[in-house]
Amino acid sequence: MEQAPLHINSIALSPQHDRLVVGGPDGFCAVLPATSSSSGGEGVLLKGHVGDVLDCKWFPSGQVSPLRRRELTLQVILTASADCTIRIFAAQDGLNPRTLKGHTRAITSTHIIGVGRQVLSASKDGTIRLWNVGEAKELQQWSIERKRAIEGLIVLEDQDMLASMGMEGEERIMLASTKDGVAVVPWTKPGWFVAKPEEAGHLLSMAYSPTHQLLATGHSDGVIHLRRLGSLPPNGPMGPVRLIRRNESPIYSLSFSSSDLLVGTSAGLPCRLDLEVKDETISVKVKEEYAGWEAVGVETWTEGNGSIWCAGGEGGIRRY
Secondary structure, eight states: OOOOSSSSSSEEEEESSSEEEEGGGGGGGEEEESTTOOOOOOOEEEEOOOOEEEEEOOOTHHHOOSSSSSSSOOOEOOOOTSSSEEEEEEETTOOOOEEOOSSSSSSSEEEEEEETTTEEETTTTEEEEETTTTTTEEEEEEOOGGOOOEEEEEEEEEEHHHHTTTOOOOOOEEEEEEETEEEEEEEESSSEEEEEOOOOOOEEEEETTTTTEEEEEEEETTTEEEEEEEEESSOOOOOOOOOESSSEEEEEEEETTTTTTEEETTTEEEEEEEEETTEEEEEEEEEOOOOOOOOOOOEEEEEETTEEEEEEEEEEEEEE
């Protein structure tokens, strides 16, 4: 097995919790054993990308295969790259039966719909695209205001949440993060753009908590913004925002673990924040500091089987 690269952009733990898929620079992507007792052996290289692998995900396990109409017996991985392609891999042997092409700039984020017959992708070309995996075909495309480069994608399908945003009747809506703010993209209706407050730095990361219906955005000035999604109407001002600032390090990564918020910064210093939401009041306290990181960025999070994983600069992957 080749040595991991000196930077990790994305990690994801398999549904069985025994293997990790890791995406890095210059097309590096690999399946690695999560523990010394994992059944995955030394690992499998996933070859084909020629640009940085920016996002990787496991298809739902034990469901119908996105590639054929039978029960899924092989674990399948979705990857997205700066080379403008999305690839489907078999985790066992690295076979790449499908490659999705159409984006014109780096693909930064993906979302698997249902069991995986369709996927969404977001790109720096300012578009979100819907794909039929089995046919390797683009089905639909959305463009955000001014074709801003999209860095992250969150998909909401809870009907109560959509109703609170005035989106009754929508099948789902998409939240696309850019350095200037968040674009709200409904499935059928025209979307709108939520600009960042003037005092905020560039938006670098985004996460959503279904438990609290809470959107968190991390910025280059070290500030985390928390707001209830119901306060993002298509018309009128945004609702109250809770600001958190632990230091001045840019917020590279955010992820919700149940009701807690996991935070990674450019200086490392990963932590777990406990959030309590009551009406429009959001209380925050530090629940846990994750020790062991030097002054390198924490870019990505994953969790499963009672463990939290984070990764980033200098190829570091840590389990807590």
